[in-house]
Amino acid sequence: MTVQEQISTLREDGPSRAPAERQADRGFGLPVGWWPIGHASEFTGKPRPVKLGAQPVAVYRDGDGTVHAVLDRCPHRRLPLSMGRVIDEGLQCGYHGWTFDGADGQCTLIPNFKAGETPSSRIKVAAYPITENEGLVFLWTSAGDPESPSGLVPLSVGPATSSSAVVCGTALVRAPYERISEALLLNPGAALNLGPLLGSGDEVLGPDQESDGEGRAVTVRRDRLTLDLPRIQTFEAPLGGVTTVSEITTLVATGFTTVVADTPAGGSVRVLAALTPTGPHRTTVRWRVQAHGNAARSLLAACRAAAAAKQLTGRAGRPLEAAADAVETAFDPALDQLRALRA
Ligand code: FES
Known part of the structure; x- marks a missing residue:
């Protein structure tokens, strides 16, 4: 499935209700x-x-x-x-x-x-x-009917295929879930330590924001340098060979985030990041990375260290916490939009 097909599927099956309202939440x-x-x-x-x-x-x-x-x-x-x-x-x-x-x-x-x-x-x-x-x-979480037209359905972006590689992980993070979802929207590659797949360096193009018009989700397209390169001027234009084009969708209510990206290695990658608040400053972050085509090999190489480590919970939490701290003062139009929709 191409990135554009994934994005289309995501939009078709996406959330169907303004999420910021706080109904009886049981x-x-x-x-x-x-x-x-x-x-x-x-x-x-x-x-x-x-x-x-x-x-x-x-x-x-x-x-x-x-x-x-x-x-x-x-x-x-x-x-x-x-x-x-x-x-x-x-x-x-x-x-x-x-x-x-x-x-x-x-x-x-x-x-x-x-x-x-x-x-x-x-x-x-x-x-x-x-x-x-x-x-x-x-x-x-509501007493309301989840099947009703007002139900906020989770994103659905299609099943894994035989050509895909999947890596899952879990981290306990000392930060509120809102802050983590902002870090993911701003720079998912850096937040999830997946820079080679999603780009984590300087932004080449973006943010290019889209709204579903109902305040349910914030979607941002960004082009980033795939590697965290120290000096952008040392690379000659065009930078297409070392950039990653990604589209990031974050649900306003829950912070559930989907990233779809074309990778320089070829193929595409999709990342789901699921945030479970367990306290005012505690969040369990679960992610699922699925790569298609040539990107599958890159995925395995990029994720080997984290995926193989049984200490994934402790180790993976640190970049997420650092990223969440960093967005405290970050200025970005997409973050402004997300914060305004939450207010
Ligand atoms: S059955 Fe008595 S406490 Fe549950």
């Missing part, structure tokens, strides 16, 4: 939206605790492979449901065995009931809509 304290909560591979039949904004969530995959998410607090005595286990009837609390259906939160089983007795329909735990998209799991 206690998350975040703008309403589809928030990423993990790579799909993180969730298995063993329940797992996830923090999203101000809410603790228990996430698990049922026997059919469907991911479910409920408030991580048993309505009986408030024990974390993530300490329980998954059985046929749903997620079973580890304390007294009350069990809840992951789809609607309804209590399905109370072990000491007599035969024929069923739990009251009023015994429920909050359950959240979940969708899997491109190897990431998203949670809908």
Whole structure:
């Protein structure tokens, strides 16, 4: 798939609602939206605790492979449901065995009931809509219907192909998610340490901004030097051979960012960056890099050090934190637009 095809797909399947509004968010304290909560591979039949904004969530995959998410607090005595286990009837609390259906939160089983007795329909735990998209799991934070025309759907940019190479990563970053999304919009190559693929040096052309007209996303096209070259004047024009053309789209509500770029090595690369706020100054950043054609080899070379390192979480966080700090005072029309739409 060419870059332009990817961009077209992204626009067709893109978000469909003005995101800045803060509806009833079910206690998350975040703008309403589809928030990423993990790579799909993180969730298995063993329940797992996830923090999203101000809410603790228990996430698990049922026997059919469907991911479910409920408030991580048993309505009986408030024990974390993530300490329980998954059985046929749903997620079973580890304390007294009350069990809840992951789809609607309804209590399905109370072990000491007599035969024929069923739990009251009023015994429920909050359950959240979940969708899997491109190897990431998203949670809908609103009480509103995510399928409604006002639903803010996660970006969809097509499945991986056999000719593509994929590298995923996760970093814990000490910065608010808004600041990280700004760093990604300003310079994704530098923020994600993917300069050889996305360009991270001087800007040759840009920013060329586009708006969807509804305040849902900010899209910027930039041409950057692929390498962080110290002196641009040492290179003769045209600079096309060493520049990377990229288009960066950031959702205003969640900061979910997609970068599509043509690489000097040939082929194209697409990067998804999913931000999960876990506190006022704590964000989990998950990314997924997919390269097509000749770029796949470059991707593997560029990402080998980071991808191979088991310490990815700690090491990858540092450039992100540095980039987030740097945008504190950065002037850029695209950042101004993003901040204005958030206000
Ligand atoms: S605390 Fe969960 S069943 Fe009692």
